[in-house]
Amino acid sequence: xxxxxxxxxxxxxxxxxxxxxxxxxxxxxxxxxxxxxxxxxxxxxxxxxxxxxxxxxxxxxxxxxxxxxxxxxxxxxxxxxxxxxxxxxxxxxxxxxxxxxxxxxxxxxxxxxxxxxxxxxxxxxxxxxxxxxxxxxxxxxxxxxxxxxxxxxxxxxxxxxxxxxxxxxxxxxxxxxxxxxxxxxxxxxxxxxxxxxxxxxxxxxxxxxxxxxxxxxxxxxxxxxxxxxxxxxxxxxxxxxxxxxxxxxxxxxxxxxxxxxxxxxxxxxxxxxxxxxxxxxxxxxxxxxxxxxxxxxxxxxxxxxxxxxxxxxxxxxxxxxxxxxxxxxxxxxxxxxxxxxxxxxxxxxxxxxxxxxxxxxxxxxxxxxxxxxxxxxxxxxxxxxxxxxxxxxxxxxxxxxxxxxxxxxxxxxxxxxxxxxxxxxxxxxxxxxxxxxxxxxxxxxxxxxxxxxxxxxxxxxxxxxxxxxxxxxxxxxxxxxxx
Numbered sequence: 001x002x003x004x005x006x007x008x009x010x011x012x013x014x015x016x017x018x019x020x021x022x023x024x025x026x027x028x029x030x031x032x033x034x035x036x037x038x039x040x041x042x043x044x045x046x047x048x049x050x051x052x053x054x055x056x057x058x059x060x061x062x063x064x065x066x067x068x069x070x071x072x073x074x075x076x077x078x079x080x081x082x083x084x085x086x087x088x089x090x091x092x093x094x095x096x097x098x099x100x101x102x103x104x105x106x107x108x109x110x111x112x113x114x115x116x117x118x119x120x121x122x123x124x125x126x127x128x129x130x131x132x133x134x135x136x137x138x139x140x141x142x143x144x145x146x147x148x149x150x151x152x153x154x155x156x157x158x159x160x161x162x163x164x165x166x167x168x169x170x171x172x173x174x175x176x177x178x179x180x181x182x183x184x185x186x187x188x189x190x191x192x193x194x195x196x197x198x199x200x201x202x203x204x205x206x207x208x209x210x211x212x213x214x215x216x217x218x219x220x221x222x223x224x225x226x227x228x229x230x231x232x233x234x235x236x237x238x239x240x241x242x243x244x245x246x247x248x249x250x251x252x253x254x255x256x257x258x259x260x261x262x263x264x265x266x267x268x269x270x271x272x273x274x275x276x277x278x279x280x281x282x283x284x285x286x287x288x289x290x291x292x293x294x295x296x297x298x299x300x301x302x303x304x305x306x307x308x309x310x311x312x313x314x315x316x317x318x319x320x321x322x323x324x325x326x327x328x329x330x331x332x333x334x335x336x337x338x339x340x341x342x343x344x345x346x347x348x349x350x351x352x353x354x355x356x357x358x359x360x361x362x363x364x365x366x367x368x369x370x371x372x373x374x375x376x377x378x379x380x381x382x383x384x385x386x387x388x389x390x391x392x393x394x395x396x397x398x399x400x401x402x403x404x405x406x407x408x409x410x411x412x413x414x415x416x417x418x419x420x421x422x423x424x425x426x427x428x429x430x431x432x433x434x435x436x437x438x439x440x441x442x443x444x445x446x447x448x449x450x451x452x453x454x455x456x457x458x459x460x461x462x463x464x465x466x467x468x469x470x471x472x473x474x475x476x477x478x479x480x481x482x483x
Contacts, residue, residue, distance in 0.1 A: 072314045075275050080112055082271050082287045086264040086298060089117035089305050097305070097436045100412055103326045104307060107434065111319045113309040119263035120302035121433070121440040123415065125403060125447050127238040128245040130258045131157060134226070134234060137260065138164045141228045144174040144290065146273040148225040150183040150417075151239035156247045158240045169200035178276060180221040181205040187241070204280050206429075219313050221276070222417050222428040224258070225269050230292040231300075233266035234258060235308070235431055236415050237340075237402045244402070251369045252399020255451065257338065259415045259433060259440065261308070263300030267291070268308040272431060304437030311418065311430040320418035321425045323434060324406060325351050331408050334361035336448040338403040341421040342366055342379040348420065349385065356390035365448070365455055367402075368395035375421070387460050394455035401451075404432075407444040412436055415444065 093104050093115050107113045124130035138145060138161065145168060152158055169175045177196065179188075189195070193203040206221040226234040236258025243250040261269070274287055288294070311320040328335055328351040335355060342364065344352075356362045364386075370376030383393055407413040416432020418424050435441055 069314050071279055072312065075278050076112070079271060079275055079287055082291075083112070083114050083268055085288070085291050086116060086118075086267050086293060088114040089264075090115055092117055093305050093436065097411075100330060100436060103323070103330070103412070103434070104305075104436070106322065106326070107307050107309055107319070111309060111317055111322075113268065113307060113319075115305050115307040115434075115436075116264035116268070117305055118298050118300050118302060119261060119265040119306040120300055121304075121306060121435060121438050122260045122262075123257070123440040123443040123447070124236075124259070125257040126246060126254060127157075127256045127258070128247075130234070130236070130238055130260070131160070131245050133260055135160060135164065137228055137232050138168070138226075141168055141173050143229045143292075144176070144227070145229075146176050146225070146227040146270065146277075147240075148178040148221065148223050148273050148276060149240050150180045150220065150222045150224065151187065151241050152177075152179045152184055153187040153241035155242035157242050157245050161240060165201055166199045174202075175200065176202045176273075176277060178204055178206055178221065178273070178280070181208045182220055183222075183239075185209060204277070206276075206280065218423075218427050220423075220428050222424060223272070223276075223310065223431040224417050225273050225431060227266065227270040227273055230267050230270040230290055231262065231298075233261045233269035233308075235261070235269065235417065235433055237404050237417060250400070251367070251371050254399060255338075255396055255401040255403060257403035257405055257415055257444075257447070261306060261433060263302055263306075264298050265306035265308055265433065269431070272308070272310050276429075303439055304435065304441075306438065307434040307436070309416075309432055309434065311428075313427050313429070318425065320416070320430050320432065321348070323414055323432065324348070324418070324420070327406050327408050327412060327414070328352060328355045328362075330412075331355050331360045331362075333409045334363070335406060335408045336445060337362075337364045337420070338401055338405045338448065338451075339364065339420040340367055340371075340400065340402045340404070341375055341419045341424075342382050343375065343421040344382065344425075345422070348425075349382070352386060352391050353389035356386075361392070362390070363392045363394065363448075363452075365394045365396055365401055365451060367400045368397045368456065369399050371400055383458050384460075387458060393458040394452060395458065396451065396455050398454045405444055405448070407441060407448060410441060410445065413438075413441045413444045 088108065090108060094101055097104060104115050108115055122133065124133060145165060165175045193205060196203040207219060224235055224237065224239060237256045238244045238258045242248045243254050244256055246254050270290060271287060274285065274290065277283065278285065309319050309323065325347065352362055366379055387393055404418055405413065405415050413435045414432050416430065418430040418432060424430060
């Protein structure tokens, strides 16, 4: 049951709850044309009048989404056992992580993502530090390099990576790239996949743009994955464009984060990529041929455990949201959170405020300089209730914070691609890694506390606004599921 989608209503006065329930139910009710179209929760395609989406489009949406759901379920079922090829750290984790084990059990037994030992994790922030470590790792590839990203843009960062990919492809290394068509719509030429194929690089577009409104267009691939020979993997918030390494200034200093995973857990990201590749190309491959330790065991020694996970809008399990909620619900001392957006439903608001009310030090850093004005205003509309409940919120004054991290009690942390907003939690394909007892947890915490020194605290009095601003923010929250 890997990955998920469902939305939760709420009871905010003049808020988004009724719209959210409507959107959630839209996938199971009739289109305005009178024909059912099972769409993804949160899609607004079915809410448009008949002259916008007619009978044929509804039928096409229903057929396409049902076909995609079946294809995803089939691929995941076929490959489920492959995740455990290196062996899992399930039994060892049961003994070591104590009361955190229910989180491990949920991800492995329900969501289908095993926990691994024999894995080292290196945390990098900002993006230019990651690039310094990534390039040598790419140069050491012997068999394959797989990349999956939302944004790829020509410039210093991508060009430095591409030059290595070209060289490796010429040496016989299998190089594959998946990038999101909407994420790169204005950034890359239309024939860019063909250009890459001329260098020996296989490339597919995720969910190609179509010039009409359909539910399918809501689902974007926000995952950031690099797998090198199945032994080393990357995930985090950093895309392949120059603002992510501060080579150009887009919204001030770009603060992001990512991790390099070496050892058994890297294999999990390899399967995530291969499953997506199989779904989009239809190619049937023997995944075991990519397994790096068939002849000799993994020799990486690392402290703690790593549990990679992915989230999809095409099934019924909200993996990314559940990871965050369980961290908040199990916290005893502190939870420190980085997120570029803060547009959440009542279940997440309740988890944040309840943790603060029971004495947990809950701190959240969001950007001071915004990339999307309406989303930033909506993010700020949540400050008032959270601050009143004891949640401490800060805005990163140097620029834009794009990192997506949780760190809790010096014991558990997650780094990945999932924002605290509706689209990321319910509509997009996302991924991340949950860390238990890893030395990288300390690095994530220290980076958060260092970042606080360049942030301004949000006080309760600063959340007060005049009636018109307050009203406007409440109106924006009506459209939170669409942001």
